Amino acid sequence: MISLVALKRQFESIKAEILAAVEQVIESGHYISGPKVTELEEKIAKKLGVRHVITVANGTDALIIAQRALGIGPGDEVITTPFTFFASAESVSNVGATPVFVDIDRQSYNIDVRKIEEKITPATKAIIPVHLFGQSAEMDELQAIARKHNLLVIEDACQAFGAMYKGRMVGSLGDVACFSFFPTKNFSTLGDGGMIATSNDEIAALCRKLRHHGGSKKYYHDLIGYNSRLDELHAAILLIVLEKIDEWNEQRRQAANYYREKLTHLPFLRIAPETQERTHTYHLFCLEAANRAALMQRFNDCHIQTGVYYPCPLHLQNAYQHLGYKLGDFPVAEEMANSLFAIPMSPFLRREEQDQVIETLLGFGGE
Ligand SMILES: *Cc1c(COP(=O)(O)O)cnc(C)c1O
Numbered sequence: 177m178i179s180l181v182a183l184k185r186q187f188e189s190i191k192a193e194i195l196a197a198v199e200q201v202i203e204s205g206h207y208i209s210g211p212k213v214t215e216l217e218e219k220i221a222k223k224l225g226v227r228h229v230i231t232v233a234n235g236t237d238a239l240i241i242a243q244r245a246l247g248i249g250p251g252d253e254v255i256t257t258p259f260t261f262f263a264s265a266e267s268v269s270n271v272g273a274t275p276v277f278v279d280i281d282r283q284s285y286n287i288d289v290r291k292i293e294e295k296i297t298p299a300t301k302a303i304i305p306v307h308l309f310g311q312s313a314e315m316d317e318l319q320a321i322a323r324k325h326n327l328l329v330i331e332d333a334c335q336a337f338g339a340m341y342k343g344r345m346v347g348s349l350g351d352v353a354c355f356s357f358f359p360t361k362n363f364s365t366l367g368d369g370g371m372i373a374t375s376n377d378e379i380a381a382l383c384r385k386l387r388h389h390g391g392s393k394k395y396y397h398d399l400i401g402y403n404s405r406l407d408e409l410h411a412a413i414l415l416i417v418l419e420k421i422d423e424w425n426e427q428r429r430q431a432a433n434y435y436r437e438k439l440t441h442l443p444f445l446r447i448a449p450e451t452q453e454r455t456h457t458y459h460l461f462c463l464e465a466a467n468r469a470a471l472m473q474r475f476n477d478c479h480i481q482t483g484v485y486y487p488c489p490l491h492l493q494n495a496y497q498h499l500g501y502k503l504g505d506f507p508v509a510e511e512m513a514n515s516l517f518a519i520p521m522s523p524f525l526r527r528e529e530q531d532q533v534i535e536t537l538l539g540f541g542g543e
Pocket residue numbers: 234235236237260261263264306332334335355356357358368369370
């Protein structure tokens with residue numbers, strides 16, 4: 177079986193270092209909020225070019241805590257995309273605000289910046305662009321709109337650690353950015369984890385309080401917060417992964433280039449272009465095909481794993497029925513939900529495995 181993400185291979189490649197780090201953490205006696213967490217936060221802040229990184233328990237909490245710190249709550253509207261993982265919008269609902277969806281751009285699958293302004297109302301407080309599949313949203317255009325209407329920008333960078341936008345690191349572009357370290361993300365650990373990045377001192381201090389029961393002094397609480405911290409063990413593992421991430425992202429990009437070179441001419445497929453100013457990290461490599469079901473069946477028969485991201489756009493989720501959206505509201509997102517699928521992508525995907533994936537597609541075309 178060729179797996180979609182080759183996760184086991186990824187962690188096996190650094191298994192000896194991980195085991196040594198685990199031993200070191202056990203012997204240090206610090207398991208929560210220890211020196212590894214601090215070291216990781218400082219190193220990532222430097223890499224992204226931001227003043228502060230605040231690690232938390234997962235990417236969803238990062239989004240919730242960031243919005244709380246920015247003062248987003250009941251009565252506020254937050255604009256985001258319906259074509260993303262549920263947490264992008266769920267976090268908005270969890271702080272008591274209302275997600276307002278805007279259709280996506282066919283070229284990048286990211287929020288269509290040309291359609292944002294028509295959704296802005298006096299209640300709009302923020303925009304959450306999602307850098308989907310590892311590629312930045314159109315941040316210059318988006319930030320111009322945000323400035324014009326005095327809106328906050330929260331990057332959902334959960335799939336895009338290391339991605340660049342016009343030479344700047346994703347995660348350093350908005351007021352705040354949120355990342356996930358969930359195992360399948362391109363920068364990940366052996367469990368749950370996440371972080372918030374910001375260069376705003378005040379927001380950073382609030383996030384630090386919120387992740388730790390709303391206080392900075394033990395047993396004194398200024399706010400109603402959360403218990404949402406990254407474990408010392410995960411920080412130790414992420415410090416090892418951080419040393420590898422540029423190389424791993426580059427390996428993903430090389431694998432993507434190879435797919436593009438071999439598959440671009442196939443008439444029954446469409447591959448969204450990668451623009452020069454937006455360096456993709458290929459959390460996933462997706463293809464568009466009208467006959468997706470038949471292609472996925474063929475892959476399955478050939479023992480090649482594929483996946484659908486995402487089969488149900490957020491405006492059509494049961495949980496958002498009360499918002500009153502209907503089928504047809506966001507035609508591009510709906511079309512992509514029916515035609516996109518991901519093929520194997522990993523820094524550890526072997527060339528001969530890629531060739532098998534490619535041959536499966538070429539063979540399909542011959543029928
Ligand atoms: C994974 C993901 C999240 C949530 O991260 P968790 O760590 O799983 O909570 C949020 N947004 C996007 C776009 C994601 O891909």
